[in-house]
Amino acid sequence: MKFSVVVPVYNAEKNIRATIESVRGQSYENWELILVNDGSTDGSGDICNEYAGRDARIKPFHRENVGVSRSRNFGIETATGDYIIFLDSDDLLVPDALEAYDKKLSAHPVDLIISGYTQHFIDKAQLQDIIPQSDWCGSKDRFMQEKFKELFFKWLLHSPWSKVFRRDLLVQHGIRFCEEFxxxxxxxxxxxxINRAQEIAVQAKKVYTYEISSHGSLNTRFHENGFEAVMNCWKTLRVVFGRELPPVEYRLFFFSKIVSYVNQMYALRTMDKQKKRERMIQIYTDSVFCKDCMVFKTKSIRLLVENKLIRMKAWTLLDGLHCVLRK
Structure with a gap:
């Protein structure tokens, strides 16, 4: 069984050596490391070439800067392994990660494995483990009933790392990262x-170290198309749930993401008031948002949402909510 480890690399000369060494140090040896140099302007490309000269399993590709999603998609299309693992250029695999995956897949050749990870808060020198409650294996339908909620709200489904994807599944169904967002x-x-998988496994083991610094995170920046990105994700979640509308806790989760987006937008000094008003009109006239994420018909749920908005001082969004509920 061969694993393809895909690493998008952009100006990562300070960390990429440790990331590469975490793959080279694996107890399981049948792997290839695909380093997609995304137009780095520092020494990252040279480091990738240096390691390729030492180990034939390491394959660097140098491309113009096109973003992390397109780089990962290139990795999917280039991979020759049976399974694909995604690794960020400043994170680490634990030494027995691939061996543990090999044992799991040899016993249960599933389409997807979801594992645990350790958050390393670099500035505070703190570690926090995020691990599933228990090992599990079964069909996609059973997964939705028995494990999806736990893993979703433990933030174990929100990233491609700490997982293994069967390459043939991704290729067959054209599963790719959306390059628009x-x-x-x-x-x-x-x-x-998850939607396309037939069999899924959960591994109650840490296989990945997620390095977190206090600066530079994409999640803390304002993304002008953030609303569209949230709604695109919501639409995919709806497909996963099938005919049923996802339960209210998922709607509240996505609604809170829109709240965060609006709060960030109104804090921007580089966007004029007229553009902000126009953006709010776009949000409150979005049919999917109003139909799905704003479905708070019961008084208890409406009060829960209103109290959340008041605590966040999201007055504009609160006004919009009242306008929708009056319709």
């Missing part, structure tokens, strides 16, 4: 995979 595209990719 640079936020929420990770969870949307995972949801696409």
């Amino acid at each position: 640079s936020i929420y595209e990770d969870i949307e990719f995972v949801l696409q995979t």
